[in-house]
Amino acid sequence: MERRQVGASGLRVSALGLGTMTWGRDTDAVDAAAILRSFVEAGGTLVDTAASYGDGDAERVLGEQLAGTVPREELVLCTKGGVRHGPAGPRRDASRGSLLADLDASLVRLGVDHVDLFLVACPDTTTPLEETVSALRLAVTSGRARYVGLSNFPAWASARAATLLEAGDGIGLAALETEYSLLQRGVEREVVPAAEALGLGVLAWSPLGRGMLTGKYRRSVPVGSRATSDHLAGFVGQYLEDRDAAAVAEAVVTAADGLGRAPLEVALAWLLARPTVASAVVGARTPEQLKGTLDAVDLVLPSEVHAALDDVSAVVPGYPERW
Template structure:
């Protein structure tokens, strides 16, 4: 495993993080393909054995069950100080207008719920999951700062915002002496590169660590473009995210297959090595449902792509509409 700093913070994380969307009761939340507790714990244990210490979840994943399972597994297999737990706040967790968002009321309530489910006294990285235009930004940032000052959160991060929104938030944090965002978690992979336009130059300038989600395009880059999988048959969000540029995305997928064959490795390993090669990316967050896939993903750290590989993988990309918000 390779380790890197989490943005400009002093905390060190593995260069690949485990995304925990795959964990939870299939009857809860929005994903019928999630793994129940025993299978989830086996993957978390293997991640720890491989040197992964960054685990990313969210309160909305499987309606809180992902946080619960992650907490149970980490208490069983690791010491708390060895791991970096990241979770998120924003989504609908209760009926009614106060059951979601980034108001002080919602944040202070949901951090307690996440702490309870995770079974820990503090969260290492607490992230706003989406932007909330219905709440004054100052209210949100002040509430996050309070959590850091109270010791319930070590660092704060953001996910899935426009660059101008993120820049505004960073400016307000600096102006008011509030705890700054140290990370941006955003959508980035071979078939979705829109973050390179504005967000990544901003993150590079500000020293923000990037946690790339969907580095395999929700599994589409792990196999030939139109090959079916259990998850793909039940993942309507993936169709919405990757259905608009099928022709050019398929060409990228074909190029990925050619590079993988040339190196004698899997498509997933090449796709992850490409994401890891971006200088602003701290760690891609991999979501897996098998031990073999997890081992293969970590092996991407040892794959060196040539300039010719990079050119082949990039030549068919065209601008995409914004996806993932």
């Protein structure tokens, strides 16, 4: 599998990343071990997790695998902090105390002394960005993280954070993790141009449009799919009722039929050809799902197919992006 540089940093990751949001809840330890083993055997290195996934269970399951299934040095570990769970549900907390506490707890659950990439999971409007950035700087200078970045942040905040972090000792941001797929191209208005200008690598989560771009939701909702899950139905439902999303998904199926490939392979190939994308993070719940995803790494779309998918999924820029 191709290794890609994350922006202008020295960090290199596999073109496909392995997401673990379902580990410890929908994916048990046995399947997790099989998934991780197959991923590494295919050349995968980037494994993406978070302190909030399964309230820490995803990291615990991953830590068990690092203790026996796959040597830690073969992986690029990425985790995220800044989401607190309480009686009222999850809340954003990107304060220095919260971020560093999350990182410390993640290291314990993973059974490692550092992660390769630590991300702030989402913006927190109640904490000054300067404080959030100070936590990222300390994560690196203390040796707990080798690189740092942001997830789900708008372009202006990403640019401001990059400026603040670099102004100290040149540590700098390495990555922006954001939802990006043929069904979610809004990041191309400002986030992607900002990443390119700042030398940041983009890690794309949900590159298959929360499952829509696999083609499995064309006629009905399959039993056992995420759309039938109590805790993931809302995650997928956003696109199920969207006619524009359905049209894009249908175009992907048509392209796949013409190429003799699977729809998910076409969707991933389109994304991996986008500028600034360092890795597409796929969340396979089963070993079988991962196998289908891994088949996509050798596909290069013909230019006319790529252009057609560009057209059918295009985001119309407005003010002030186009003036």
